Amino acid sequence: MTLNSLTPAPTPTPRNRRARIAKLIIAGVTVLCLGVAGLAAYVNWPDPYPVGAAASLPAGERDPLWADRNTTVETSSHEKIWHDMNTALQTQDRELFLSYADGDAKGQLALWWDNLSAIGWTTGYVSPNTDADGSQVVTIGVDLAFPANQMRGSGAIDAGLILTQGFTYKITTAGSDDDLRITSFVPGDVIMPWDDGKLYVERRDHVVLFALEDERALVTEHIDEAERSAVETIDLATKMGGEIPQTGFASGITGSDERFERWRFGTEVPTEGKVDASAFARPSFRPYQASEIIDPKLAVGSETGGTTVIMGPGAAYDFRLVFIHEFAHAIHFTAAPELSWSYSKASMEGFARYAEYASGASEFVAYPELKNAVATLGAGAFADERFTMEPDVHFAYDSAGSCYLFVAENGGDPWALAVDAVTQGRDITDLAAETSPTLSVANWQQWVAGR
Numbered sequence: 001m002t003l004n005s006l007t008p009a010p011t012p013t014p015r016n017r018r019a020r021i022a023k024l025i026i027a028g029v030t031v032l033c034l035g036v037a038g039l040a041a042y043v044n045w046p047d048p049y050p051v052g053a054a055a056s057l058p059a060g061e062r063d064p065l066w067a068d069r070n071t072t073v074e075t076s077s078h079e080k081i082w083h084d085m086n087t088a089l090q091t092q093d094r095e096l097f098l099s100y101a102d103g104d105a106k107g108q109l110a111l112w113w114d115n116l117s118a119i120g121w122t123t124g125y126v127s128p129n130t131d132a133d134g135s136q137v138v139t140i141g142v143d144l145a146f147p148a149n150q151m152r153g154s155g156a157i158d159a160g161l162i163l164t165q166g167f168t169y170k171i172t173t174a175g176s177d178d179d180l181r182i183t184s185f186v187p188g189d190v191i192m193p194w195d196d197g198k199l200y201v202e203r204r205d206h207v208v209l210f211a212l213e214d215e216r217a218l219v220t221e222h223i224d225e226a227e228r229s230a231v232e233t234i235d236l237a238t239k240m241g242g243e244i245p246q247t248g249f250a251s252g253i254t255g256s257d258e259r260f261e262r263w264r265f266g267t268e269v270p271t272e273g274k275v276d277a278s279a280f281a282r283p284s285f286r287p288y289q290a291s292e293i294i295d296p297k298l299a300v301g302s303e304t305g306g307t308t309v310i311m312g313p314g315a316a317y318d319f320r321l322v323f324i325h326e327f328a329h330a331i332h333f334t335a336a337p338e339l340s341w342s343y344s345k346a347s348m349e350g351f352a353r354y355a356e357y358a359s360g361a362s363e364f365v366a367y368p369e370l371k372n373a374v375a376t377l378g379a380g381a382f383a384d385e386r387f388t389m390e391p392d393v394h395f396a397y398d399s400a401g402s403c404y405l406f407v408a409e410n411g412g413d414p415w416a417l418a419v420d421a422v423t424q425g426r427d428i429t430d431l432a433a434e435t436s437p438t439l440s441v442a443n444w445q446q447w448v449a450g451r
Helices: 080-091 094-098 105-119 213-239 257-265 313-317 319-335 345-359 368-382 392-409 414-423 428-435 441-449
Strands: 011-014 124-130 136-142 165-174 181-187 199-203 207-212 249-253 277-283 307-311
Touching: 080 094, 080 124, 094 105, 105 181, 105 199, 105 207, 199 213, 207 213, 213 249, 213 319, 213 345, 249 319, 257 277, 257 307, 257 313, 277 313, 277 319, 307 319, 313 319, 319 345, 319 414, 345 368, 345 392, 345 414, 345 428, 368 392, 368 428, 368 441, 392 414, 392 428, 392 441, 414 428, 428 441
Parallel strands: 207 249, 249 307
Antiparallel strands: 011 277, 124 136, 136 165, 165 181, 199 207, 277 307
C-alpha cells in the first residue's frame, strides 16, 4: 500500500445557513470523511490498565497494551540521508536537516522547518516511499504544539507513545547512497497553511493559533477566544470522565475563502453539492511502521495521528462555538485513533455537536423539521450519506447531537458512547440501547418529540 493511498481528508464544518432562521440551531461543525485505510484495533479506553512495570504484569499476560502490533522494529537499508534527517528531527538540528537539500528543496524544506518550529514541536520523523506511479514521496511529521502522549498504564493502544502530525510530500532527488540529496519538496494531496508561506504564530497555555503573515491580525484578534474555548473543551471532556492525554490544540485561521478551500480540499476536485464549511479538523499520519530510523517514542501503525484544526471565514458567526466543536473532534480523534470505515459519521459529529450543547455554546432546539425527521426515520436521520449533501446535513448533525444529549440526560455516558462507537465500529443507538433499555431508539424519538 503506497503512502498517498492513506492520505487523510478533513472533517469539514458546514456553514451556518440556518442562522438566519434559528441562530442557535446550526453550529460550525465537521463532516467526517477520513480517507484512511488500514487495520482498526479494539481499544477499551478510558478504562485504566494496571499501573506498573512490565515485569509486574498479571500472570499469563504476555505483553502490555503499549507493546501492541506495528511496533516491531523493521531492519532495512535506508540511505544515510534518512538516518540523518530523522536524527535532525529528533534533536531539532536545522543545519543537519537542511544539509540534505539542494535546488528548490533548500527553500521548501527551510519553510517547512521554520513554520513548524514557530508552532512548536520536540520530535518527528521522515519516512521515504514510492507512490503508485513510481514517483518518490516522503511522509514527514512532528509532534505539533500540544502532542498527545497517553500515559503508560492508561490502557490506551498508544500508551507511553507520542502522536505525530504527518503529511505526504512529493520529492525529487539527485545522487545516490551517501550523496543522495532532495532537490524538490512539494505537498502531496493535502496542502496545509505552512506549505503556502511564512506563518505568524501566537501561543497561549492551551492553544497555538497561526495564519499566513498577511492575516496576522486574525490571530491576534481570536487567540484569546481560542484559548477560552480550548479550556472549556478540555474541562468538558474531563467532567464527562475522559482521561484527556493532551493539554491543548494547534489551529490555523484564515479569512480567505480561496485559502480555506485550498487547505480543505488540497488537490481534490470538490464534487458538486459539497457542503459549505466553517472549519475542519484534520487528523494526520503517524509512521506506518517502526524501523531503525524512527524515534522509538513515536506511536506507529495505521491509525490516525495528531489533529490540526483550520478555521475559515464561515466561522465568524460564532468563533467560540466553532472552536469548541472542532476541539471536541481533536480530543475524540486522540481518545479513539481509528479509521474511517470502522465507524459512522454520527459517532463523531454527534459528539462534537453534543459538546456545543453541554458547554452552553449552543442550545438544542427541536424544531419541527427535526422532529419530523427523527419521528419518521429514527436513526436513519443521521445515516452517513445524510452528512454529505444539502439539505439533509442539518438534520443529520442535529439529530446525532440530540442522541448524545438524550443519553446524557437519561443516565447514560456520552463519553463512553463516543469512544466505544469508534473503537467498536458500532452504531450509537445500538450501543446506547445495550447500556440500558431506557436508551432505546423509540425512547429517543419520544424525547425529541416532547422537547
